[in-house]
Amino acid sequence: MIETSFPASSGDLRPNALLIAATSAALLTLLPIAAHQLGGLGHLPDPPGELFASDGITESKAAHPLGIPDSLLGLGSYGITLSLILLARSHPKARRFLTLKLVGDGAVAAFSVVRQVVTFGKICSWCTGTALCTAVMVAADRSSIEGEAKELRRRR
Numbered sequence: 001m002i003e004t005s006f007p008a009s010s011g012d013l014r015p016n017a018l019l020i021a022a023t024s025a026a027l028l029t030l031l032p033i034a035a036h037q038l039g040g041l042g043h044l045p046d047p048p049g050e051l052f053a054s055d056g057i058t059e060s061k062a063a064h065p066l067g068i069p070d071s072l073l074g075l076g077s078y079g080i081t082l083s084l085i086l087l088a089r090s091h092p093k094a095r096r097f098l099t100l101k102l103v104g105d106g107a108v109a110a111f112s113v114v115r116q117v118v119t120f121g122k123i124c125s126w127c128t129g130t131a132l133c134t135a136v137m138v139a140a141d142r143s144s145i146e147g148e149a150k151e152l153r154r155r156r
Contacts, residue, residue: 011068016085018140023082025102026133030074034127037069046125053122062119074130081105081137099144109134 048053
């Protein structure tokens with residue numbers, strides 16, 4: 001059975017395999033987008049159907065905040081997430097930062113998908129893959145996120 005959260009005590013501190021796999025998969029979904037946005041890949045293949053428009057969405061102004069391809073920002077962000085996963089094993093503060101980062105990652109991924117549907121009426125299949133990986137990451141760390149929320153409520 002795959003461990004789905006980090007332990008609350010100092011017992012078994014193995015990194016969460018599902019969390020590592022989902023974060024790695026998110027990084028992999030961003031590589032073709034980065035190659036396209038940087039001009040190294042002329043076309044992002046999509047599944048058949050009218051719902052998908054990966055090329056147009058990834059080439060849009062919205063996909064280049066401050067002129068920076070969002071895939072590069074995503075690669076950096078998920079790289080930090082992966083580092084926090086690995087550090088959380090032996091650093092309690094990294095564990096807490098990871099939990100907070102996953103909440104932020106989940107919010108940004110959800111916003112991105114909604115923005116695509118509202119703005120374009122279509123979705124980027126690759127971006128949606130990243131968002132699904134992020135949902136798995138948040139679910140894998142759900143118990144830690146719930147614990148942080150309880151701790152914040154207790155402090156109020």
